[in-house]
Amino acid sequence: MPAEAPSDPVSERHSRSYLVSESAVRSSVAAVLFDMDGTLIDSEKVWDRSLVEVLRWLGGTDLSAEARRETLGGNLASSLAIVFREAGVLQTPELTEQGARMLVDTTAEFFEAGLPWRPGAEEALRTVRAAGVPVALVTNTGRFLTDKALVGIGREHFAVTVCGDEVPRGKPAPDPYLRAAELLAVPVGECVAVEDSPTGIAAAEAAGAAVLAVPCEVAIPPGPGRVVRDTLVGLRIEDLAAVRSVVRERIRA
Numbered sequence: 001m002p003a004e005a006p007s008d009p010v011s012e013r014h015s016r017s018y019l020v021s022e023s024a025v026r027s028s029v030a031a032v033l034f035d036m037d038g039t040l041i042d043s044e045k046v047w048d049r050s051l052v053e054v055l056r057w058l059g060g061t062d063l064s065a066e067a068r069r070e071t072l073g074g075n076l077a078s079s080l081a082i083v084f085r086e087a088g089v090l091q092t093p094e095l096t097e098q099g100a101r102m103l104v105d106t107t108a109e110f111f112e113a114g115l116p117w118r119p120g121a122e123e124a125l126r127t128v129r130a131a132g133v134p135v136a137l138v139t140n141t142g143r144f145l146t147d148k149a150l151v152g153i154g155r156e157h158f159a160v161t162v163c164g165d166e167v168p169r170g171k172p173a174p175d176p177y178l179r180a181a182e183l184l185a186v187p188v189g190e191c192v193a194v195e196d197s198p199t200g201i202a203a204a205e206a207a208g209a210a211v212l213a214v215p216c217e218v219a220i221p222p223g224p225g226r227v228v229r230d231t232l233v234g235l236r237i238e239d240l241a242a243v244r245s246v247v248r249e250r251i252r253a
């Protein structure tokens with residue numbers, strides 16, 4: 001005869017968390033939400049080359065360091081606006097459409113050729129999946145290019161994928177993270193987001209997820225909503241649980 005189900009789901013969860021560490025992690029981290037560019041794959045450099053190509057087509061020469069920083073983690077529209085600004089060219093609808101097509105086509109060629117993993121990223125995906133914690137891909141990149149990247153990354157890693165062109169507002173707005181949590185049917189406040197850029201971190205923190213920041217192109221300063229780590233190499237599922245508990249305690253304080 002099965003034991004009677006506990007009447008209080010909170011105390012049930014609490015008592016279960018002492019049984020084994022894996023179930024403790026499952027109960028404390030509802031899902032892990034991974035950014036793509038710069039977090040899982042080393043694609044920011046590819047975006048950079050594509051943006052410079054559009055800039056030169058507009059008569060510019062090279063992106064300033066500040067413009068490069070601004071485009072990190074951005075979406076196609078925001079990055080294109082920066083390129084037009086850097087070139088000193090008025091962004092007409094016609095030029096914008098041509099520039100967007102050039103940006104997508106150039107980037108697609110790079111994505112199809114395959115992109116290198118960021119250190120430890122592939123193993124981190126496997127670790128989270130092996131622990132039975134749902135994984136989402138949450139990217140500002142559009143669906144067309146994301147699907148190309150997913151051929152190399154492996155679609156099977158993700159319970160859901162959310163792209164920048166599938167939500168009303170891309171990162172740094174919280175929309176992509178809120179949508180991922182909604183699709184997974186988990187509270188976003190019980191999720192850990194893994195991000196590399198200030199734009200992505202702003203989105204995840206605005207959504208209410210605890211953030212594991214793994215810097216790629218620019219340094220990430222400490223903040224109450226995040227834990228900064230050099231790389232994903234050696235990431236354990238317990239480390240993700242620790243990120244959530246550290247952030248939760250800081251926010252309560």
Ligand SMILES: [Mg+2]
Nearest residue numbers: 035037038073
């Ligand atoms: Mg990123």
